[in-house]
Amino acid sequence: MAQSMYVHIPFCTQICHYCDFNKFFIQNQPVDEYIEALGKEMSLYDLDNKEMKTVFIGGGTPTALDAFQMERLLTSIHDHIRLGKGYEFTIEANPGDLTKDKLAVMKEAGVNRLSLGVQTFNEQLLKKIGRAHNVDDVYRTVSLAREAGFENISIDLIYSLPGQTIDDLKETIDRALEFELPHFSAYSLIIEPKTVFYIMLNKGKLSLPSEDTEASMYEYVMDRMERAGYHQYEISNFGKPGYESKHNLVYWNNEEYYGFGAGAHGYLDGIRYHNHGPLKKYMNAIGNGEKPIIEQINVSMRERMEEEMFLGLRKTDGVSLEGFKRHFGVDMNEVFGEVITNLTQKELLVISEGKIKLTRQGKLIGNEVFQDFLL
Template sequence: MQASLYVHIPFCHRKCGYCDFNSYAMAGAIVEAFVEALHREIAQTPYAGARVPTVFFGGGTPTFLDEKTLAGILEHLARQFRIEPNAEITIEANPGSVRAEQLRALRQAGFNRISFGVQSFDEAELKRMDRIHSPQEVYQSVEWARAAGFENLNLDLIFALPDQTVERWASNLEQAIALNPEHLSLYALMLEPNTRFYHLYQKGLLRLPDEEVQVAMYRLAQARTRAAGYHQYEISNYAKPGYECQHNLVYWRNEPYLGFGPGAVSYMEGVRWTNIKHPREYVRRLQAGESLVLESEALEGWEKVGETLMLGLRMTAGVNLAALEARFNLPVRAHYAEVMAQLQARGWLEQEGDWIRLTDEGLLWHSEVALAFLE
């Protein structure tokens, strides 16, 4: 059995105005109780012994925890599972809260990929997003990470921010590329309910770039990363050759993964489930020996195929239909012939032999394409 592992650390120093992730600005006794509960969940897994190609610590802000605690969690995973010798082991980090000695210890503990939540190099944009770091701290964190031995480094950036111009986005891009990371994740801002940005927008107090400007920003990202030697392998992700995020590829290929921590999602043997989200309830349930499952869904037949197509078409390489038919033992090409013909007619989908992929225009309309395959 094989499964990638995701560990959710739900704490942040401050909740950002745009963030809808399962994160909490909490401190004190709950943090220690969470760590103890997380170890208990790992110890109770029914999938002990599974082979693990990738591990990802996300959040929240994983580096909210000290390096000894994080190393202890990774060590526990290594005892419970068979983590492959060349496994990609990623940790997310905030440039405003990491320390040089912390990064050295994390690298020595076995983390070999680091992802910094930069979001912007513009001081005013960072403050507006409620980020706790400065542009200078980004440069310092990257320097420390390199000195610690991290040779696989990602920077996250967001575009289409409030009042952002194409020129300001271009400046952010150039500064990110100048740091020479192996990987860039470049996301358009999404307004999610229950965020400060969403409520401001509903009140008419948040001005966002219009659709035409957002497309121009996306096209600029494609062009500049390509010129700098990165290839776009997914809608929002760009990598130097050989540095694609292996963990995220597991998600996009709809392969098995196990999630630990509050709100973590797992997908095993056709069943997807989500853990209870709030850290206090997560701790209480583990202490009481109760189920952590908030919701669960068993996918069958064409549901699995539809989701695999939806996720796989996020990748610029696309989906191999023959491989999909062999995997699920279903007539995929015949079933979706009409849908694919309609998408090709709109210029959103192209086919080459057994492969289908989104066109450059289709990448902008992935949500609509996904719905067509899921209906």
């Protein structure tokens, strides 16, 4: 039974060159009507004050909302659910967007975790990737958040950016660590279709680090975070003990969750679903009293087993042999024995403490490893 929910806010004050998430430039958009539609969508799921262990508001840019809109959004969420003991309530934020008023509204509503999209501490790279904030905004935002009483703050970083060098990355990591925050994420840049960078790449106007440089950057991130006392609990995530992202672990543990908003994905009762992305289609469906779902997939037993492996292997803790058998009623080796043997011989996987885990080399080519688990 799902005890987690994702809420999508698709509005941005600026469109980043690498972003392929469902988003719209906020000017002249029906923001207030959208917030109202979100509440109506939640009503269609008969949540009835259901207890949630994790809530995650992402985007887009949730903090593009003003304080009044943010309050309406958070009130609407509380109208439908209650927060369980030890809950985690995260909002994604852009440095520079957060004000004292917005932070006070969030704190009052029980938000207890902020995820800041910093990406890099290099001013030139920030401009090159289309970010709206500057480095000073990061310092001001972290200071404001701490003054408002937020302790659980995470910073997102991206490496392998156009023109980025290892030295650039080292400086970014050093400056990020100076904050002594409890959590960091570091993702390699992926060029997605329909983005500015995708168009530039196809025109030969985008210079990216080589694959070897990207691998060296990732290894540096892993080693530097470990030296600083952060546990790499997932391929791209590092935290102090007790500060791992509970919501993201829902995804990696292949658990079910509600997804609300335009373009949101959810997973309920063995069915993965995807909402309409265009605002008009999303809001028309809500206006007709219908769930705004454009696609539903009944996940077969085989697909669930595949997901258990390629999602679970993202975690440093790996996938439990006993847990797999308990969950599916079949031994993991009966289903994936040949794949596991092959990847173990290549030293990309290791079996340790009753769990299948990626080796360091496996982490470097994780996506290739995951592909092998698609039957």
